[in-house]
Amino acid sequence: MDLAQRDHNVIWHPYTQMKTAPLPIPIVRGEGALLFSDDGTSYIDAVSSWWVNLHGHAHPYIAQKVAEQLQTLEHVIFAGFTHPAAVVLAERLLQILPQNQKRAFYSDNGSTAVEVAIKMAIQYWNNVGEPKRKVVAFRDSYHGDTFGAMSISSRSAFTAPFWSYLFDVAFVDVPVPGQEEETIKQLEAVALAGDVAAFIYEPLVLGTAGMVMYTPEVLDRLMGICQKYNILTIADEVMTGFGRTGRTFASHYLEHQPDMMCFSKGLTGGTMALGLTTCSNQIYEAFLHNDKSKTFFHGHSYTGNPVACAAGLASLDLLLQQETQQSINRIAQQHDLFAEKAKQLEFVKEVRQQGTVLAVEFEAGGTSYFSNLRDKLYNFALERGVILRPLGNIIYMIPPYCITNEQLEQVHQTILGMHELVAKAQ
Numbered sequence: 001m002d003l004a005q006r007d008h009n010v011i012w013h014p015y016t017q018m019k020t021a022p023l024p025i026p027i028v029r030g031e032g033a034l035l036f037s038d039d040g041t042s043y044i045d046a047v048s049s050w051w052v053n054l055h056g057h058a059h060p061y062i063a064q065k066v067a068e069q070l071q072t073l074e075h076v077i078f079a080g081f082t083h084p085a086a087v088v089l090a091e092r093l094l095q096i097l098p099q100n101q102k103r104a105f106y107s108d109n110g111s112t113a114v115e116v117a118i119k120m121a122i123q124y125w126n127n128v129g130e131p132k133r134k135v136v137a138f139r140d141s142y143h144g145d146t147f148g149a150m151s152i153s154s155r156s157a158f159t160a161p162f163w164s165y166l167f168d169v170a171f172v173d174v175p176v177p178g179q180e181e182e183t184i185k186q187l188e189a190v191a192l193a194g195d196v197a198a199f200i201y202e203p204l205v206l207g208t209a210g211m212v213m214y215t216p217e218v219l220d221r222l223m224g225i226c227q228k229y230n231i232l233t234i235a236d237e238v239m240t241g242f243g244r245t246g247r248t249f250a251s252h253y254l255e256h257q258p259d260m261m262c263f264s265k266g267l268t269g270g271t272m273a274l275g276l277t278t279c280s281n282q283i284y285e286a287f288l289h290n291d292k293s294k295t296f297f298h299g300h301s302y303t304g305n306p307v308a309c310a311a312g313l314a315s316l317d318l319l320l321q322q323e324t325q326q327s328i329n330r331i332a333q334q335h336d337l338f339a340e341k342a343k344q345l346e347f348v349k350e351v352r353q354q355g356t357v358l359a360v361e362f363e364a365g366g367t368s369y370f371s372n373l374r375d376k377l378y379n380f381a382l383e384r385g386v387i388l389r390p391l392g393n394i395i396y397m398i399p400p401y402c403i404t405n406e407q408l409e410q411v412h413q414t415i416l417g418m419h420e421l422v423a424k425a426q
Helices: 003-010 060-070 084-096 110-127 147-151 160-165 180-193 216-228 281-285 306-319 322-342 372-383 405-416 419-425
Strands: 027-031 034-037 042-045 103-107 134-138 170-172 196-201 232-236 260-263 275-279 348-354 357-362 394-397
Touching (some): 084 103, 084 275, 084 306, 110 147, 110 196, 110 232, 110 260, 134 180, 170 180, 372 419
Parallel strands (some): 232 260
Antiparallel strands (some): 260 275
16 A cells, blocks of 8 residues: 555545545655655645745755754753753844844744734733733734634634634735725724724735735834734734745834734744744733733743754754845746736736745636635646645745746746636636
């Protein structure tokens, strides 16, 4: 029995209807931007394995640092204890984050990093004696699959069975070009109504919504409203962090600084699971009290895992190298050239790009995992040795920084070739 069939007999995969899904492709090796199946077929990982991989698969430098850490300390309880890798990673990240970020709280994935931020925000207001209940988020946003993260994400078929369990959130429209003033009005109205604890947002790019993009200028205006009405701001940089938008963090495009920030995915270069929530001193100091009930009661068994932190430090070393920064610029430039070609394609509704993130939206179907077109586009790419995960009628790329120009060209050409499938769907 081959590996795919053995998998099918025992494993339940994420976001997969197991009754109708084809057998999974067995991947046995990775190198650079390529993944290799058990039959020797190579695939360009154009989506960085769900947006996590920064520097390529099986990177020798990260592997070396992880191996060294494993020979020293694999894990230690993080309540009452610490270790060098966690301290150094926090120190180095706080040096390059917006200046007001002063404290780091570890967890184990993007959803939990968001849960931590939401809980911090709500408890902050309780601790300072001004309880606030409401959270504001963008319509069509996605912040994770745990219950708090689901609550502040857009209601969809994914969350429908749980709607009655989710807390109420005030949603405002994404301020895409041409809609900025409407979103400004919506947020002003919510803020005026009061009782708003926090505004959480994916800065500049909403990933699962279909790589929907908006400008730093309008986000600065929204954050200014929050500052005016004493509303905490939370930047969910789980996807946008670590160079994806062209700068190390999307928040670096802004004049206003968020009160809290959430990270995961690229935090370890895609090597291991790790989450991080950072905050300002204002937030942290509200939890310092002789009354122990004001403690932030949150934690995970693998909080601050030394091996994951070692991977994070190694990834950060690579990210800050001049060569990597040049690659980020190179990918953005190649995307820009391709975007001009894609805009000329029949049935292309819009081409969006921010740094290394590129999206092509076709005038067909809708943005849904349930779209038949989505499956056809997905298989079309696989047959050409490219891994893309379309969001319905939207194809996006978010490649590792080591991808070559030749590999980029192969992915770009694959996307150009999709217009025939789209034409047939009309």
